[in-house]
Amino acid sequence: MLEPGDERAGRWLRDSGPVELVRRLTAPDGSAGELPGMTAARLGGYRLRAAAAEPERDLAAVAALGGRFICPGDREWPSQLDDLGDARPVGLWVRGRPDLRLWALRSVAVVGARACTPYGAHMAASLGAGLAERGWVVVSGAAFGVDGAAHRGALSAGGATMAVLACGVDVAYPRGHAELIARMVEQGLVIGELPPSGHPTRSRFILRNRVIAALTRGTVVVEAEYRSGSLVTARSAQRLGRYTMGVPGPATSGLSAGVHELLRGEGVLVTDASEVAELVGDIGDLAPVGRGPVLPRDLLDAVTARVLDALPYHGTVDVRDVARAAGASADEALGRLYELHSLGFVEREGDGWRLTKAPACNGDARRGGT
Structure with a gap:
């Protein structure tokens, strides 16, 4: 009505x-x-x-599918939807066994372009699987492209996923995702505002996005043009005080333009599930610290590193010159040179010292890998 x-x-x-x-x-x-x-x-x-x-007909139809109708005040109603104010759903039609309220408490939306690139599909699937492995419910809209990849990623990890439809929960839309939606009914949840047999329209897709934004603790956008329903979801999330995140892409791609615009504002750049979980999760959900490979040069103490830096790239040098350049005594410099010799960084030639030509200890190690 x-x-x-x-x-x-x-x-x-x-x-x-x-x-x-x-x-x-x-x-x-x-x-x-x-x-x-x-x-x-x-x-x-x-x-x-x-x-x-015909409410009695609709209730009988969803019950025949093993589904249910929930409304504000019911035990299963996710109270975060109340943040939508007068725009909150009158109720939700639900298919699937899990408790919607409990699942929504620890959920993240992953949305993006329907006509996504292989990169976008890969990132969405990876995020879906990684979040599911960390105990998060992956929420999306069951559309082609990023949505479907995120759902499949979560399912492939044996995790939880939920689809918010812009049509009746008995309608497989898009038809090409009939099998995917059926899997989510069996292993997850499929929800919608429209009664059984309700058909999708452009405006209903846009309005559906506010439910995705309000239901979840944060929204991740993977590939989106400037005019994109995914950005509508992200902006709704921002207005509701939810986290908004974006996965960067090539600056030359139109599918990156909307995401990059989001990141220039209040959106947070993320590249994997651990970074998403760190942002939306509880204290202790920390992403690993990113760092490059540890080079042999990195393991040297400060004085030994200065002695190594004192040797020229070509030719030999005597101990006194090394000591002078390294700011050390001759005895200390000689001791560090023998240490570097045992590690394969330098070699002795007559009364002088030179950098070794061995690949593992060449000038790249000395330069710190730059």
Whole structure:
């Protein structure tokens, strides 16, 4: 009877309650005119939808699929959806065994382009699998491209994933993802605002994104153009105080443009699941510290490193010159040279010293690998 995201109807529902609102919208006594902002044209639209509504039929249809309908106040209702205010869903149709409220408490959205590149599909699948392995529920919209890759990544890791549809939960849309949606019904959750048999429209896809943003603790965008529904999800998440993250891509790709614009604002750059978990998780969910390879040169103490730096790239040098350049005594420099000799960094030639030509201890080691 009410379209998803109808804030005006949401205010009426909040002020009047569901029973009274339905009475006013269907009664011939003109009481609907008392609703703020109601016009004759709007009332006609609401009455047309009310005449077509058959709640008993819809409840029986979802029950036949093993599903259920939940609404605000129910034990399974995710209270974070209340952050949407008057735009929150009137209720949600749910298929799948897990408890929606419990799953939503530890969930992350992974969204992005439908026509994604192989790089985008790889990153989405990797994020989905990595988050699932860390005990996070991966939420997306079951679309082609990034959405499907994220869902499959989570399923491949034996983890939890949830699809938020812009149609009825009995409708496999897109049709090419019928098998994927069926797997999520068996292993995860499929939810939507529209009753069974409800069909998707462009506006319903956009409005669906606010549910993804509100339901989860953060949203990761993987590939998105400037005009993208994924950015709508990210901006909704920002307005709701949720974390927003983006995976960078090639600066020459149009599919990176929207993500990079997000990262220039309040979005946080992430490259793997551990970085996402560190941002949205609890204290102690730290990502590994990124660092390059440890080179033999890195293991030398400060004085020995200065002695090594004192040797020229070509030719030999005597101990006194090494000591002078390294700021050490001749005896100390000689002792460090013998240490470097045993490690294979330098070799003796007559009364002088030179860098060894051995590949493992050449000038790259001396330069710290630069």
